[in-house]
Amino acid sequence: MRWLAQTVAISSVNVMSLGQRLGSSSVAVVGFAGVVAVFVAVLSIAEGFQRVMARGVSPDTALVLRAGSDTEMSSGLDLEHTRIIKDAPGVMRGSDGPVASAELFVIVDVPKRATGTDANVPLRGVEPAAFAVRKAVKIVEGRPFREGQNEVIAGRAAAREFAGLEVGNHLRWGDNVWEVVGLFSAGDSVYESEIWTDARVAQPAYRRTGFQSVYARLESPDAFQRFKDALTSDPRLDVEVKREDEYYEAQSQVLRTLVRTLGNVVALLMAVGATFGALNTMYSAVAARGREIATLRALGFQAGPVLVSVMAESLLLALLGGSIGGGVAYLVANGYQTATMNFQTFSQVAFQLAVTPRLLVGGVAYALAMGICGGIFPAIRAVRAPIAMGLREV
Secondary structure, three states: OHHHHHHHHHHHHHHHOHHHHHHHHHHHHHHHHHHHHHHHHHHHHHHHHHHHHHOOOOOOEEEEEEOOOOOHHHOOEOHHHHHHHHOOOOEOEEOOEEOEEEEEEEEEEEEEOOOOOEEEEEEEEEOOOHHHHOOOOEEEEEOOOOOOOOEEEEEHHHHHHEOOOOOOOEEEEOOEEEEEEEEEEOOOOHHHHOEEEEHHHHHHHOOOOOEOEEEEEEOOHHHHHHHHHHHHOOOOOOEEEEEHHHHHHHHOHHHHHHHHHHHHHHHHHHHHHHHHHHHHHHHHHHHHOHHHHHHHHHOOOOHHHHHHHHHHHHHHHHHHHHHHHHHHHHHHHOOOEEEEEEOOOOEEEEEEOOOOHHHHHHHHHHHHHHHHHHHHHHHHHHHHOOHHHHHHOO
């Protein structure tokens, strides 16, 4: 109890005297805040990208690609193969037949609104069943494209990030002129970054005779294994079958790894500077209070409470800086609309940065770690300094 009472007493004096060291303390707080703000803001890119890739996808939707293909871009299926896939056991049947869509996936150039430079935007050729497969897709402006016509509908995220996708506009891609007839939402999912058209129109426009993928709505998530086994054991096929949610989770892996690595490297470099700032602040605090600390030691205060009090001051500054930095990152970055390249499909994905509670807690923990590094050596110096030398200080 005595040790605890001494710790509380000295720590209270430290906190109350912070106003006397406002300049140096502010430098440490600003350093911590800057590191945390950058750390959280950069990692919010990965969080936002992962979130958009996970939304609007379902475990009861299966995606079929050619064996060995990791993306739709590298896949290829002929017409007969797509018919076999649609008729496989486990596929949901509706009034119009199997709820499955054979699809094309090509890239078109559309200028970014922010820069005016061309960006790779996915153009997806779909069959009528695509809207039943992806139940979250809804027309929010204009109308759906008509079969057999050079008409497209654009995801609302694509229309927000890229120029010329307003309803009524005409765009030239390849040898064709396409009219934008509608905008669609898709539950804030990756599909909102795409442009859709009739697959039968896209095929001749891009000199394709087959498709690249089949999206099939299953009777239930439990039907996936039956569906997969039927296709992978069929000697007529050489395909790979994945759940839609698992496919898009894997699609975000490269960018998430890249951003998190970059964010950690940048934060680490900045943390070195912030830690040195904290060291200077705490060394100055210990030096300014050298006589006070020596007096407390002479009166019988133990070394442990003195060490803890110095560490507590450093951690308090770190906590304050980390909280400010997290708050700044949340206000500036959270919900910010942007688009970036998905390096696995080489196409743009529009999304919002996401400053999540997990990131904020991680940012504050990062600041506290810097506070420990910045406070431990001055704290050791405070308790090791000879009492007689401290009492002679003016």
